[in-house]
Structures are given as structure tokens and as C-alpha cells.
Amino acid sequence: MPGHPGAREACDMITRPDVEKSTTAATRHVWAPRWWLVFPIGLVLWVATVADTFYTNNLILLPTVVLLGSFLVPVTAVVWYLDHDPSPELSPRRIVSAFIFSGVLGALAASVLEFWLVFGPGLFGTLKVGFIEELVKGVLVVLFALGIRSYTTRDGMVLGATVGFGFAALESSGYALASLFVVQGNQLFLSLPSVVLNELVRGLLAPFGHGLWTAILGGVIFHAARNGRLRPTLAILITYVGVSLLHAAFDFFGGIVGYIVISVIGIAPLVYIWLREDRGLPFRRAAHRIQGA
Template sequence: MTLWLRVFLVGLALWVATVVVTAWTHNSNLVPTVVLFGSFLVPVTFVVWAYGRGRSPRVTVEMMFTAFVVGGVLGVLGASVLEAWLIRPSIIMYVLVGLIEEGAKLAALIFVTRRMTTRGTMDGVILGATVGFGFAAFESAGYAFNALFTSEGLSLFQLVETEVLRGILTPVGHGLWTAIAGGVLFAARGRITVPVVLTYLGVSLLHALWDSMTAIAIAITLVLTGRPWQFELLRIGRVPRVTAWQVHIFTLLNWAGLSTISLVALVWLWTVVRSGKHRREIASQ
């Protein structure tokens, strides 16, 4: 059994056991354990997998630990400060969030790798993914913690539901986007070139589309299936009741949009990795 699979299965077993014991004993002291295991399990697993797939003498375990913890925390802190300062409800809100969070992660990657003298595309992909997964882990812990509190008291079910959903989506989110940006940045030897800037804008756009997909799916559903009385209620500022058919259409559009964004990002990462291998082959000739 490979290392990443052992990490995932052992971590999953411990998380499930913690959830069961917490639900059975109602011991709130175990809640932080549920939050941490659930939030870090998938990101850590993918970091271990990435390290095994792209092994490089320049990327050490210590460097990956620093990228995950220091880079992830710095990214979260930087994004939080900038979002509190710049973000206001508007039509461009999701675009600003994408620009800020992808910029914060890229800046954190530059900071934690500032002493690297030799860089390769795969080094940037691995370390970029590590920073991104660190960011995702700490962000997910915050979302899980907030989900715990409801108007009816603490909700372990809502916490677990949030962690499961974010765990499923994590592999095609922050880690993937920062892996792309990191690969292009390291291919440019750490310099801020035109391809690096364009890549940053591109992954920020993917991020913005991902975050706004619910709103986009709602808008498309209303355009395709909206009734006159629903538009009239919206016009006067009231939320209309939706039909079962509209719920199905919304769900289909939402998941189709997220799947398309994920596919575009995966293909983009594949081209970055392939380009890096090609340059390495040319350099070795």
C-alpha cells in the first residue's frame, strides 16, 4: 500500500472514530479534534501524494512542511486582511476575492522559497500545491468551526457535512490553482514575467468562477425556467418560491459548472507539467 493511501485511510479511520465518540459522549472537548482531522486529512494526503509523484532533491520534507504551514497561514492571513479592507458586496466581489487569495498564496510561495537557487517547473508545481493545500486546510478549519454554531446550539452534523463537502472539493480548488501558478513562476526562475502575470490572472478567474458558480447557476436557471410571478417578486425585493424542477436544473448547472472549471484547471496543470518536462529534456541534450 502506498504512503499517501495509508495516510488517508488511517486519518479517515481516526476522524470517523472521533466523530462517533463525540456524537455518543457529547464531549465538546473532542470538537477541535474533529475540526482538525476533517480539515487537514485531504490536503495532507494530496501533499504526500504530490511529493511521491514529483520527487526532487531540491524539494525536501522540511521545505514542504514550511510551505504547508508557514505558506498556508501567511496566505490565509494576507487574504483575510486584504478582503476585510477591500471587499464590499458588489458585482465584482468574487473577482476581487479570486485576485486577493491567489495573490496571497503566490506571495506566500515566493516568500517560503526565496532561498532556493535552483528551480524547476515540477518544484514549483509541488511547492505551489503544498502552499495551496495548506491554505485550504486552515480555511476549511474556519468554515467547519463556523458551521458548528447554529441558532439551536452546537451542530456536529452540520460540522461534519461541511468537512465532507469541502474535503471532496479540495483537490480541485486551492491546491490545483496554486500548483499551476507555482509551476509557471518556477519555469520563469522566480521572476515576475508576462506569462506569470497572465497565469495569475487566469487562476484568479477560475477561482472567481468557482466561488460565484452558485449565483451563476441560479441566474441561468431563472433565465431558462423562470415564471413571470417569480420575476415580479424579485423586482420588489422578495425571494420567490422555487419549483422542484428548478431545484434539479440548478443542481445540474452548478455541478456542471464546477466540473468544467476543474477540468480546465487539470488540463492547464497537465500542460504546465508537460512543458516543464520538455524544457528539461532540451536542457539535458
């Protein structure tokens, strides 16, 4: 009843800031389980599945091996972010949606464009793959940024990394399945060791590949925003070319040494951009100086 004292007290409690904060904290806790539990539990499950598959030769377990191995590191990275006080502009719903849909949409778009534009292996083909996939992920960053009111460099890096992780997870799954089939002479064999090796290499390097490159590009895209709107700039174009070249070099050179060298080269600008960010505040310092002059 409206006039009942208990009802009035209940309404006051609902509108109290401390109650709202506790509700928000509880919701955040539900969305973000401890990340350090996600990785070891997933790793144990993946190792157990691999061992079971080797022991029983049960091909039905192969999808589990592929999916666990491909998604373990990307999902852990996303949960880590959700577990560390996420930005109010990047809600859990936006992050999870970006992770899932960017993987599917990115893989579909990149596949069609590469089918049209890439005509063979080699350096030139690898370069085109790098430019195509980074363009697709950059467009997805912009799409999933729709509705954000205040753009910060760090938010752009987080959203970019999320898009990159979603793309990497599905791409790694595809490479793992492709590596399953080994041709020797005129015979086709199924090679589980090739799948496991592919999962180990691509799964562990996920943060230093697609996640890293798209994080850099996303940070620069958000950094260029003015008056609450994204805008094209020369810095975005230069960054896009740079991460595309890193992507192409990563694919072209291959091998553990090549992967490590390219990853280290990519980490340097990532760390620089992250540390350069002014504590997560929007980059409008030049405008403030003009107003205060």
C-alpha cells in the same frame, strides 16, 4: 586515534557514495511514511471521531473533527510527494515549512486584505476575494522559493500545490467552525451535521481548489525563471488572472455540480503544464539553441 586503522576505515565508510546514498534513503524514509497508509488511517480516525461525537454529544471532540477533516487530504498529498523521490531543490524541510507557514501567513494576510478591500457579498466581492487570495499565495510561493538554485516547472507546481494545500487546510477549518452555528429565528443552534457536510465537501475538493490553482501559478512562476532568478512576465500575470477567475467562479457558483465543472476546467491547464515540462529539466532550451547556433 587518527592513526588507528579502524578509525581510517570508519572515515572511508562515511565518505563512500554508497553509504551516503543509504543514509539519504534512510532519512527520506523517515520523512516520508507511506502515503497510502496516511489517508485510510486518518479517514478511519475521522469517521470514528464523528460517530463518537454524534453518540455522546461531546463538544470537546469538535476540534478533532474539524482538524482531521480539514487536514487529511492536504497532508496525504504532501506525504505522497515526500514518498515519491522528492526533488533535491525541494527538501522535506522546505515542503513542510511551506505547508505549515503558508497556511498561517496566507490566512492572516488574506483576512486583513479582504477586511480592507471586500465590502459585501455578490459577484464583485467574490472576484476580489479570488484575486486577493491568489495574490497572497503567489507571493508565498516566491518567498518559499528563496534559496533554490535551479528552477523547474514541476518543482514550481509542487511548491505551489504545497502552499495551496496549507492555505486550504486552515481555510476549511474556519468554514467548518463557522458552519457549526446555525440561526433559526432568534435562537442559535450548534449543528454538527453542517460541520460534517462542510468537511466532506471542502476536504475532498482540496486538491481541486487551492492546491490546483496555486500549482498552476507556481509552475508558471518557476517556468519564467532565467539564470537562476525568478522574474515577472506577462505569462505570470495572465496565469494569475486566470486562476483568480477560477477561484471566484468556484466560490460564486457553489454546489456540487459547480465545483465539479470548475475543477475539470482547472485540471486541463494543470495537466498540460505538467506534461509540457521537459522531464523536470530547467527551461533554458532557447538559450541552448542560441549558444549552439
